[in-house]
Amino acid sequence: MSIITAWCLFAIAAVVIAAVGTRMTAVADRLADRTGWGEAIVGATLLGAATSLPGITASVTAAVDGKPQMALSNAIGGIAAQTMFLAIADLTYRKANLEHAAASLANMLQAVLLVFILSLLLITMATPAIAFFGIHPVSPLMFVIYFAGLVMVKRAKEHPMWQPRSTDHTRTDQPDEKETPASQDWGLWLRFAGFALVVVICGIVVTKAVSTMVDHHNWLGESAAGAFMTAVATSLPELVTSIAAIRRGALTLAVGGIVGGNCFDTLFAAVSDIAYRDGSIYHAAATATSSSGPSEMTLIAATIAMTALLLGGLLYREKSGVAGIGFESTGIIIIYLSLLGVMALV
Numbered sequence: 001m002s003i004i005t006a007w008c009l010f011a012i013a014a015v016v017i018a019a020v021g022t023r024m025t026a027v028a029d030r031l032a033d034r035t036g037w038g039e040a041i042v043g044a045t046l047l048g049a050a051t052s053l054p055g056i057t058a059s060v061t062a063a064v065d066g067k068p069q070m071a072l073s074n075a076i077g078g079i080a081a082q083t084m085f086l087a088i089a090d091l092t093y094r095k096a097n098l099e100h101a102a103a104s105l106a107n108m109l110q111a112v113l114l115v116f117i118l119s120l121l122l123i124t125m126a127t128p129a130i131a132f133f134g135i136h137p138v139s140p141l142m143f144v145i146y147f148a149g150l151v152m153v154k155r156a157k158e159h160p161m162w163q164p165r166s167t168d169h170t171r172t173d174q175p176d177e178k179e180t181p182a183s184q185d186w187g188l189w190l191r192f193a194g195f196a197l198v199v200v201i202c203g204i205v206v207t208k209a210v211s212t213m214v215d216h217h218n219w220l221g222e223s224a225a226g227a228f229m230t231a232v233a234t235s236l237p238e239l240v241t242s243i244a245a246i247r248r249g250a251l252t253l254a255v256g257g258i259v260g261g262n263c264f265d266t267l268f269a270a271v272s273d274i275a276y277r278d279g280s281i282y283h284a285a286a287t288a289t290s291s292s293g294p295s296e297m298t299l300i301a302a303t304i305a306m307t308a309l310l311l312g313g314l315l316y317r318e319k320s321g322v323a324g325i326g327f328e329s330t331g332i333i334i335i336y337l338s339l340l341g342v343m344a345l346v
Contacts, residue, residue: 082235
């Protein structure tokens with residue numbers, strides 16, 4: 001594929017993602033009401049998973065190709081990029097700081113779950129290599145933790161032990177439609193599946209196009225290419241759906257789609273470890289960068305810091321700050337740009 005063809009395919013796929021992603025968000029918002037699941041859980045499961053599928057394809061492909069650094073960098077880099085995208089989405093909501101308006105216990109719990117899983121990955125890479133049948137024990141454990149976390153979030157929504165304080169700017173998750181039997185929602189489910197399929201196909205096209213660009217710009221290291229070019233490209237659906245949700249007034253869905261989607265994205269690392277057949281992918285990536293610095297560990301640590309800032313913003317709920325956004329969005333953008341510089345030099 002020529003570089004010109006790659007850029008053309010990237011542009012076309014990005015436009016399609018923007019158009020279809022907006023419609024998919026509208027359907028997800030309706031499903032949140034009609035199923036009774038709520039915006040936070042639908043954002044974490046349906047919307048988050050659907051928009052994450054291009055990323056998992058890229059990570060698994062890199063793992064199968066024997067590129068552990070790119071596989072992990074794409075997985076964790078996607079989480080960092082999507083967290084930064086939430087700060088960008090905050091800029092589009094001018095009434096108040098997004099984290100103040102979208103007060104939700106479910107989103108806070110998902111941020112805690114994300115920090116825990118990322119910390120587990122960091123500990124895994126810093127400890128001696130272990131693998132059974134080529135798979136590190138932490139990989140299956142991550143699936144157990146993820147699904148247990150979703151159960152905890154669902155129970156907290158149904159039986160909350162406390163509620164965020166309501167203000168003039170608070171936009172709680174209030175259903176626009178009544179809950180309906182599952183048998184009446186098949187049309188919506190099929191539409192969502194159709195939109196998701198288009199987004200996945202376009203995401204794969206974007207990934208292939210960016211891969212060609214990386215090959216033509218070989219001054220980028222494997223870690224930086226995975227963390228920024230591939231990860232950002234495969235995260236475009238999250239940016240589109242978040243802004244679309246904000247425009248619909250579904251603020252909890254916007255935040256839940258990013259934070260919950262990030263939790264789902266941690267499973268990219270686990271799936272990549274299973275696909276990588278030369279032992280633990282975590283230690284293969286750490287060993288590959290030992291001579292020039294632990295790039296993936298730096299990326300994970302920075303992503304934990306970004307998520308912690310986001311959680312702080314959801315708890316503190318600053319009404320407005322610099323450029324109308326909270327301290328957490330400002331800090332997230334600064335950390336991400338600093339990370340970009342560090343990773344490019346490593």
